[in-house]
Structures are given as C-alpha cells and as structure tokens.
Amino acid sequence: MTLTADEFLAELRIRGATRLTRVTFRRNRSTVWSLTQRGRVLNVHAAYGDASPELLDAFAELAREGGPRSVAARRAASLIGAWPALTPALREARAARGGRLGSACCATLEQVGYLRALYRYFNLTRFEGRLPEDIPVRLSSKMRSSLGYMLPGDDPDRGRVVVEIALNVDLMLEGNGAERIDTLLHEMAHAADYLLTGHRGHGRSWRDWARRVGCRPGRAGGERRR
Ligand SMILES: [Zn+2]
Numbered sequence: 168m169t170l171t172a173d174e175f176l177a178e179l180r181i182r183g184a185t186r187l188t189r190v191t192f193r194r195n196r197s198t199v200w201s202l203t204q205r206g207r208v209l210n211v212h213a214a215y216g217d218a219s220p221e222l223l224d225a226f227a228e229l230a231r232e233g234g235p236r237s238v239a240a241r242r243a244a245s246l247i248g249a250w251p252a253l254t255p256a257l258r259e260a261r262a263a264r265g266g267r268l269g270s271a272c273c274a275t276l277e278q279v280g281y282l283r284a285l286y287r288y289f290n291l292t293r294f295e296g297r298l299p300e301d302i303p304v305r306l307s308s309k310m311r312s313s314l315g316y317m318l319p320g321d322d323p324d325r326g327r328v329v330v331e332i333a334l335n336v337d338l339m340l341e342g343n344g345a346e347r348i349d350t351l352l353h354e355m356a357h358a359a360d361y362l363l364t365g366h367r368g369h370g371r372s373w374r375d376w377a378r379r380v381g382c383r384p385g386r387a388g389g390e391r392r393r
Contacts, residue, residue: 169216175223179209182227192216199248199257199301200226203325206233214256215247222247235296244300248287254280257303272305273336282306282334282351289355293380298358303331304351310335315350317357319367327365329358352382 170178176190186206192213200211209230215222225243232240254276274282282304290298310333318330332354338347356376357367364372377384 170218171216175211175216175218176209178223179227179230182224184227184230186233187230199253200229201299201301202230202234206230212253212256214252215250217252218250222250235291235300241291241296245287245291248283248300254283272303273308274306274339278306278339285348285351286332286355289352289380293352294355294359297363298355299329299362302329302358305331305333306336306339307333308336314338314346315354317354317361319361327362329362332358349382352380353377356380356382 172190172192175192176187179187179190187209189204189208191208191210192215193210194213200209200215202209209226211226215226218226225246228243229235229240229247235241235244258276258279272279286302286304287300290296290300313335315332315334315338317332320328320330322328332351334347334350334354337343338350356373359376360366360373366372374384
C-alpha cells in the first residue's frame, strides 16, 4: 500500500518523531530526503510512499535526531539511501527533466548506485557527514580536458547549494580506480568549501579540506587531465 504524505507523517509520529509537523513528497531528480524548518518538515522523495516498516523506523530515527547526528541516525540514513527502489525513481525524474543541465548522465544503473554509495561513504567517513545526502553524482562522456567538476548554485530559499558533481566517464575504466577516488574527493572538497565557506577555486580553505580528506591538494587532482 502506498502512503500519502499525511499518512507517512502519522507513521513517523507514532514512532516518536513528534517534532515533525509536515511531510512533503518530492518528485525531482535530487531529493532523497531533507529536513527543513529546524527539523519540523521532512521533504522526501515520493517513492518512499512505498517504504517498509523498517524504512519508516529509519526515517523516524532521523527525524527524532534532526539529521544524521548520531551513530543510529547515520545508520538510518544509509539504510534509507541504499533502498533499491530509489535509484530507478531518481533516474526517471532525471530523464523527465530532459538533461537541462547539459550533457545527460551516461551512467548505468549499477554505476549510479556505486557512485551514490561511494559519495555517502566518504561523506560519513571523511567529511563528518557535513555534506548533503543528496548531491547527485553523475558521469559525463563530454569532458575533454577535465576529470570532474562541482556545479555550485544559489537557491532563493536554501541559499548556497551544490547542483551536482560530475565525473569524467573514463574514470570508471578499470585501472583508473585511484584517480576516480581522488577526483571524487577533490570535487567533494569543492562542495564542502562552497557550502560551508562560500569559496570556489583552489584557495587555502579548499586546500585545508583536501588535506583533511586525503586527496592530492593540487588543481591537477581534479580539473586537469595530465
Ligand atoms: Zn578543483
């Protein structure tokens, strides 16, 4: 049975998430979930209307904690993000948008899942979970001289946002594993630097992030193919 947003809210409140006052279902390409209004509003992809009781427990845990702030809530967040039905739902939303942001993502379903898992893993283990859960990581076959980029944006409601991280599809080739990891960390460091300090480029605050998360602190690591 598919829950409505109000029913979803009721399920979470029954599970102790009493701070929540509203759940909104989203059908866009990037929202997995987010808590807004100081944790009172949960925005969640509409696909979760089919969530199992275990997933509802996980959402309730997150909402009770106000985000992935405890070990239990982080575990809940990764359970939610790893839900198999999510990938096709996001893919559909992306396809419906018709690649307005330029080149479409050429990743296979498996690659999308792999990149999302890798992003989340690094977010938790190297960025202290300070990046949003839902930044899309896509592959591009159109990059000539670069290995990746982070696309910064400005949202009228939310302020600074990261629209997406894109990686050169060649990074998925066998033998490019080290470059792939380094480039993803490089672009995630740009995301952290932009979201938390408003800086772009490879200045001191970016290099601090690069050092902290363990990617090569040079421009060559990310944007230039050598
Ligand atoms: Zn860079």
